[in-house]
Amino acid sequence: MAKYRRSDVESGQGLLLAINLKEQLLPGTFEYMLEDIITTKIDTSMFDRKYKNDHTGASAVPPVVLLKLILYGYSKGCMSSRGIWELNKNNIIAKALTGDMDMHWTTIADFISGNSKEFGEVFVKVLTYCNELGLVGGETFAIDGLRLPSNASIEMSGTKKQLEKRLQMYRRMAQKHVERHIKKDERGELEEGAKERFEQRQKYLDQRMQKISSFLEQRDEKLGKCGQEIQSNVTDNESAMMHSGKGIIQGYIGIAVTDKNNQIIVNAEAVGSANEGEHLAGLLDSSKENLQRAGVKEIEKRTILADSNYFSEENLCICEQRGIEALIPDIQHTRRRAQSDERKRYEVEDFIYNETGNYYQCPQGKTLASKGTTKLRGGEGKMYQASLTNCRVCPKFSQCIRTKKDRTQINQGRKIMITKSNEPGNLCAMMRRKLSTEECQQKYSFRIQIAEPVFSNIAYCKGLNRFTLRGKQKVNGQWQLYCMLHNLGKCLPAYTEERKKA
Ligand code: SF4
Secondary structure, X not given: OOOOOOOHHHHOOOOOXXXXXXXXOOOOOHHHHHHHHHHHHOOOHHHHHXXXXXXXXXXXXXXXXXXXXXXXXXXXXXXXXXXXXHHHHHOHHHHHHHOOOOOOHHHHHHHHHHOHXXXXXXXXXXXXXXXXXXXXXXXXXXXXXXXXXXXXXXXXXXXXXXXXXXXXXXXXXHHXXXXXXXXXXXXXXXXXXXHHHHHHHHHHHHHHHHHHHHHHHHOOOEEOOOOOEEOEEOOOOOXXXXXEOOEEEEEEEEXXXXXXXXXXXXXXXEEOOOOHHHHHHHHHHHHHHHHHHOOOOOOOOOEEEEOHHHOOHHHHHHHHHOOOEEEOOOOOHHHHXXXXXXXXXXXXXXXEEEOOOOEEEOOOOOEEEXXXXXXXXXXXXXXXXXXHHHHHOOOOHHHHOOOOOOOOOOOOOOEEEEXXXXXXXXXXXXXXXXOOOHHHHHHHOHHXXXXXXXXXXXXXXXXXXXXXXXXXXXXXXXXXXHHHHHHHHHHHHHHHHHHHHO
16 A cells, blocks of 8 residues: 655644745735735825824834735725734735734724725725726716615614613613512522623613613704604714615615726715715715826716616706716616517607697607696696597507506596606606617616626625724725725736736
8 A cells, every 4th residue: 555645734733934925925916916006006105194103102003014904804805803913913915915013903993993084095096006007998987886784783773762762661671670680589599690690681781771861862863865854873873774685784885986997996985874866966076086186087078877876856967067978767767678669658758848839749649738737646747638539549559548448448548747857858857768769778788787796896705795883984984995905906917917018
């Protein structure tokens, strides 16, 4: 029988190796590029102003080292500061990136939570580098949001009234808890460790009551965009309760404005509201600023592609004022597209308005006369109606009138209701009509290809599927780090190619 040598590792024996840390970063890998870009190509002097130890105090861990370590940790799906600290202790690549610099995990935590503004600046610098590599097209962008839970308790959410009720509930629970313990004590039924468990539970309930009551004393009601009260959150009042692919979560929406050419994120912002559409104006302005700072060439008209969350008259008006071509469908768009041409029902947009005669013309060229103002489902609008005789003999009857009756049994012609949302000149109505054309539909079809892989890369491939911080500003900084990491990953092929040429 053949004899083979046994390695010492099999017996569990450790090794003492002489390692050149620099050699651990192999050309062509993400960590090699990270080391090079962050150290030599990105100016990180913006972090310096936070340090006041020029003359006194201990030397600090260089921000460049922390930034490299955090980005490397995130690329491995490691989101907690302790996890990143562990990585720095045990992972040779992390050691090579930090130059085997030891640091406490709180240094990492403080750096992540205390430099949101600076991360924004680094994000733009990374974007500038992406542009230098020729990865940013600057013509078409997709805007979309990723809903992620944050470090906020969903149980501590509610309106003021709901929170008051919850406080009462905790008070009752605490009272019952004490009574139960006293009764057991009187009967001599207290088992070993019962006192500790009782105190632990009491401490938990006291903390909860304390948190809710001080929150109710200090904070006013949280109001939504229309002035109605929305749910507050005791642990992080800037976060919001929202629907996501994984049910209801308490967290933030990480919005990314992504360039079409190479899926480079040109703007990243986290918002603590369930309606991402209301942030479009701010997003467009900050995206423009980022592109200018990154030196992306100006083009005459930029195009944005967004989903139905952004569909509103206000948003379309904002795009028009800024000279941006917007392709934003309404919520019924997919349903309409799914219908075959024969089954498609004529919508209001298919009827043409004649201003002089104040009538509409149907796709069959027949007139729909004005029937005055009318109320429908709480809304008010102008009613127009076709003649019964024309509709009964119309070849497109089934496409125009939704009824189970035979055409001979109907007693009125097709009616259309013109409200504010579909009157001529209304931007929503114009957008619906625009997106029904093949050309625009073709353009819009790129939205999923641009935006969704970016979120899959961040949340699924990298495993960055939650925020570990509280407060909009801190979460925003973390989201910019996630997006920066995505952009750096996109640079890798172009960077490696450039290194080969050099
Ligand atoms: S059913 Fe009436 S309104 Fe509709 S297309 Fe025919 S004629 Fe025009």
